Amino acid sequence: MLRRRTTAQELNFRQHRRIQSGRRQFLQGGDASPEQNGPEQNGLVLANYGFNSEVENEQGERFRCAVRETVDSSPAAGDQVVWRPGKTAGQGVIEAISPRHSELRRPGTQGRWQTVAANIDRLVVIFSPDRFVMGLADRYLIVAAVAGIEAILVVNKQDVLQGKEFRSYRQELKRDLKIYRRMGYLTQLVSAHSGKGLPWLTEQLVGRNTLLVGQSGVGKSSLIRHWITDEEIRVGQVNAIGRGRQTTSAARLYHLPQGGNIIDSAGIRALALQGIPAHRVVDYFRDVSKYAGKCRFSDCRHDAEPNCAVQAAVAKGKVDPRRLVSLHAIADSLEVSGDGTLLLQD
Ligand SMILES: Nc1nc2c(ncn2[C@@H]2O[C@H](COP(=O)(O)OP(=O)(O)OP(=O)(O)O)[C@@H](O)[C@H]2O)c(=O)[nH]1
Ligand SMILES: [Mg+2]
Ligand SMILES: [Zn+2]
Structure with missing residues (x-):
């Protein structure tokens, strides 16, 4: 009897062919038995918490999903997956991960690379004004270029630079940013608190999948709160300038009301x-x-x-x-x- 392959099996099959052709960039699908789980469907990974991922179905409902052990890579925020609902309401299992058009990876455990976020079109690198470090900007820009992702540089907390005493500091910062503008990168000073520069930044996000990166305390989640008002987003308890303990613990995808997605990240100490x-x-x-x-x-x-x-x-x-x-x-x-x-x- 001829049986149509399920989508996960199809992904699995295609991956097999790719492995054979030496291009091992695909992930495996599982062979879940449909008797135990609901029908296969497409989903979007909003966040990954180690053994579980939060998956959104096409109707916008959210499910906590385990990952079939035959899937040989961890899902990441932004991943398109094939999954099945489980017997317990609100739960399911990821059967396969679709090929990623881009990804940012970091060293994980046991010498494996772990994907921070997938299918990103744009990287927004956030700095706090006291920590605009050229070397850090360059690291992000190179990683983005190699991954085929456009990157822009944003300095948040512009509000703290007001006042005469910061005049020379402001000029120095602007000089540094100009170096990057001359290279063709977009740069902008913004403030999540005063709203300065945010209309411009919002325009940059519409219709794209954007990942926000930057050191702890620079205000990534505060910026996200500006766009996403119907979800609770935790923001750190640190001074305007100063290091906080890490507040956000996992990368998480949010839908922008204007269209597009934005992923908040945290705690990236190294990139691939x-x-x-x-x-x-x-x-x-x-x-x-x-x-x-x-x-x-x-x-x-x-x-x-x-x-x-x-x-x-x-x-x-x-x-x-x-x-x-x-x-x-x-x-x-x-x-x-x-x-x-x-x-x-x-
Ligand atoms: N003055 C000022 N403070 C800001 C601004 N944006 C954020 N902050 C403050 O900076 C602190 C850190 O903000 P978060 O949004 O939690 O920073 P984060 O980058 O998400 O930090 P992690 O989640 O730890 O990576 C909080 O106390 C914010 O209130 C701003 O535009 N101006
Ligand atoms: Mg945060
Ligand atoms: Zn030389």
Whole structure:
């Protein structure tokens, strides 16, 4: 008797073919027996809590789902899945994860990489004004570029920079952001408290799947609260400027009323940057790479080599020397980690 393959089996089957063709980027589906569970359906992962995921069905109802053991990767916020409702109301099981068009990964347990969020179109990197660290911005921008995700830089808590005493500080910050604008990145100063810059930021989110990242306490959840008013979103109890303990514990997807989704993240200490050898990091420094091709040595580290065009550009004031400090720090950390782990400063 010919039986139609279920969607999960179809995903499983296709994955099998991909493995055979050497492209192992697909995930496995299970072989759940329909007698024990409801019919297969599509769903969206809102959050993953280790052994369980919160899945939303096409009607907007939410279910707590276990993951079939044959699925060999953890679901992440933003994943499209095939799942079945279980016998207990409000519960179910994820049978397969659809291929991701993008993902951001971090080192997980037992040497495995864990997906932070999936199917993201845009990364919004949030800083607090006292912690705009170029090296950190560069790390996020490179990871996003390698993952094929557009990234923008946002400095929140603009309200605390008011007043004469912060004048030179404001100017310095704006100078730093200009370096990135010249490279073609969008940057913006905003305030979740005063609302400054938020209409612009909202426009950037509409119709997209956006992931908010940034160190603990920079105000990611506070920004989300501006858009999502019908859900309880916990915000940290720290001073306007200052480190808080981590408040948000897992990445979580919210639907924007204007259309599109936004994912709040937390506690990312390192990201995956696999497949980029240290000497190729410069390709992702848009302001430095245009000189790198003119160095005498093709494998120039732009450090102390003779006839280094990058060093010459720095000497002529065409490249900010801090750009090279950041470049070398990233290249060195990749060399040290050996597996493409990119630590984000704490
Ligand atoms: N002055 C000022 N404070 C802000 C602003 N946005 C957030 N805060 C404060 O900063 C603190 C941290 O905010 P959260 O939104 O919890 O920060 P988070 O980035 O989500 O932090 P984690 O969840 O720990 O990663 C809270 O006390 C907020 O009230 C702002 O625009 N201006
Ligand atoms: Mg938070
Ligand atoms: Zn060089």
